[in-house]
Each structure stands twice: as C-alpha cells, then as structure tokens.
Amino acid sequence: MAVADVIAALTGAVVRYADRAAIGPLNLSVAPGEIVAVVGASGAGKSTALRLLAGLERPSEGQAITTAPGRTAFVFQSPTLMPWADAQTNVALPLELSGTPKDEARALAAAALASVGLGERLTARPRQLSGGMAMRASLARALVTQPDLLLLDEPFAALDSVTRRHLIEDLHSLWAGRSPRPAIVFVTHDIEEAVYLAGRTVVLDAVSGQVAMARPTPGDIPRQAGWRGDPDYRETVETLAAALAHAMPDRVA
C-alpha cells in the first residue's frame, strides 16, 4: 500500500506495561475512507491499538503514525458525556476546545445532534437520555469536528441488540453521507457486528497480541436489507470466528 493511501498505521508497535504482559508487535494500516473492525478477546490489546492510532499513547517500540493529527475523533466504551452539561454543550466541546467561536460551535453541535436524531434533545442532560441516546450524543460529539479518522472502542457493547443494529445502520449512513468519507476503526468482540459493519476485519491474538488474521468483507456499505442471510457474509463470519477461537487465551482447553 502506497504511503498516500494510509491515514494511520502501526508498524511493529509494542506497548510494555509494568504490571502486565506487553502488547504487540502490532502491524495495522488504515486507508482513507475505509472501515476496519478489530476483534479479539479481552486483553488482546484492542483498546491499546486505538489509543496508539489516536496518539493518546506512545508505543514503547516501533511506530504509530497518523496523517490526521487534529482530524481524529474517539468514541469510548461508555458515552463519557460531562454529566453537568447538556447535550449541546457536550457536543460543542471539541470545537470550543480547538478555538471555534462559541456561537458557531453551538450551531454546529445542534446540527450534529440533529444528524443522529437528537435534534429535539439539545438541552437534555446525559442522565435524561437513554443508553442508546447517550451513545448517539457521544457519536455526534465525535462527528462534529468532521474527522478524517474516527476511532470507536466497543461503543455499542452496553446496548441491547435492536438499538445496536440501529446505531450500526446510522453509522453506515453517516459515513456514506460524508465526502470525502472518514476512515473508521471499530473495536468490538462481536464477530457478526464486525463483519456487518466493516469492509475489513482484523483478528488480534489474545496471547501474542499480534494480528492473527485480516480479511476483507464482501458486499457494499451500507448493507442491503437481509444481507445477514447472505452466504458470503455467513462464510466470512465463520472463518473469522474460527480464527478468533484459535486466538483465544484458553485455546488449549
């Protein structure tokens, strides 16, 4: 892959910890506009990989490069909204921190909230929002800066499966509606979610912390109705599930 086709990459990135096993070496490159899902067991280093890509953590060895500094957004496992601020203030935060005038930031925040279906809930406090709505607000906060690289760390794990499917469709249409399309790296432990969501799925090995398998997913995004029944989809899920099972820490059992 040519350098121009990479928006962020990890090259032999190793992260050492004082109190647990090191992670890596990780090799992962993300092209502009592509959707990559990263799956793996807990402790395989999925979240670490994201933080490296975001520049929130430095590798102990190897390299983490991004061509989108300041154009990167992050969605965490929980909505991580400031409980003392309303939805609009929460979503305006990234813009205000980077110096956008307050009125403009609030207007853009209102538009971002409307794009995730929360246009009527601008003044709601996080505790007044359901889990799904809070996660939408969190997504709006990530999208408000028009990022070129969007990193999501198991954002829908705590939601029920219906809400989760809705949010994945929303994420697809938000992605498809932007020009140029942002690159998305999505961490999950759910293979079906990964394959449905992404154009490429990467399996991390829980033991070595390295990439155990990387596989493109067939089909167009956004997905056709009923695509979960497609044989290509099923076959990809099964192949990756087998790779993931092999990459589990207790595979001897």
Place this chain on the structure above:
Amino acid sequence: MSRLVAPLALIALLLAVWEIACRLWQVPVYFLPPPSAVVVSLVERAPILAGSALQTFRMALQALAVAALLGGGLALAVSISRTAEHAVRPLAVALQVTPIVAIAPLVLIWAGLDHADRAVVALAAAVAFFPIFSGVLTGLKSADPDLERLFDLYGASRVQRLIRLRIPAALPFALEGLRVASGLAVIGAVVAEFVSGSGATQGLAWRLLESGNRLRTADMLAALICLMAMGLALSGVVGLVERRVRAYLS
C-alpha cells in the same frame, strides 16, 4: 414519620429518666442538675448565650472562609504540578496530625494577647484546612479518565481542562470537605477559646469555662446544648448546599 418520631421519643424517654433519677436520689445540682434546671438556665441566660453563640459562630464561619480560600487555592495550585503536590502534601498532613491544643499557646502569642479572637480564627482555620484541601485535591483528580483523554485528543490547554472538566468534577468533593470542615471549625474554635481562657473572647466555650469555674453545672449544660445546636445547624446548612449541588452536577 417514624424517622422523626423514634429519635424524639428516645430523647424524651432519656430526659424523663434523668429528671426522675435526679429527684429520686436527690443528686446534688452541682454534680448533675435535672433537665428542668438546664431548661431554666437556657431561658434565663438566653441573651448572654445568644451573644456568645453569635461570636463563636462568627469565628467558626470566618475560619471556614479562610480555610476554604487557602485549602481550595492551594489544592488548585498543587493539582497543576505533581512536584508541587509531593512537596506540599507531607506538610499538609503534618498540620493535620499536630494536635490543635498543642499549637494554640503559640498562635496566641503570635496573634497578640489583645487579639485572642484572631488566634481563635487562625486555629479553627488550621483544623478546617485539611479536609478542604484534601477534598478539592481528590476531586480535581476524580474526572473520568476517558474524558481526560478526550481533552488530550482535542489539545485542551491547562486552563480549559481545569475550568471545563476538573473544577466541575471536583465540586461535590470540595463541598463534602467543607461539610467535614464546618464541624471541625467549631471544635477548633472551642479548643482555641479554652486555651486562651481568660475571657478575652466571650464565645460559648468561655461560657462553659466560666460556669464550670463557678460549679454552675446547669449553665454549663445550657452552653453545651447551644454549642451542639450551632454545630448541627452549620453542618446542616453545608450538607443541604452539598446535596443541591450534587443533584445539579450529576
């Protein structure tokens, strides 16, 4: 309802037993006066007690304000630099573990014997300082680590991080510190007044001492009740503010 009735009933019962026991065994009044005698003293000495209570209250409140400014300000300053925290914390702990009674005579000398009230405020502030300092410092570090990462990601300045994330996150902790400190400020004021001792300040602690020296035990108990009521009122008000702010922030 029973949460109010049960303790009141217990208090009434204890008072009744106390009153009856005093009369039955004819306990000398200098040793243990019956509750009725304490009530009589409370009523008769109401103007004096109210004046003294006001003075103690004012000194405790001033001490609380000083402690909040110093404790909060220092915690804020220290939160910005880890080195500063390492430097300051042992001193703050040393101040906390030093018995207030032991430093009171020193502070009295420094404040000047003519200004015993200043010594009382300073000593009460010294005991109220630690919970506020500690509460604010803990609170400033209590923000969600993922929110801290978000502020990293968008290149927030220190001032932005402090104002938009850490101070709002610290407020409930600061108020809890203030509630603890308000109780300690009253204790500090009383202890300091005991040590200064000669009527240089005429707060409730002085009334206690004065009545004790004259073996007017009923008057002592009346002053003690005023002190209790004052402490409860102060921590009640701060507790109310704390709950309001906590509800608003979460």
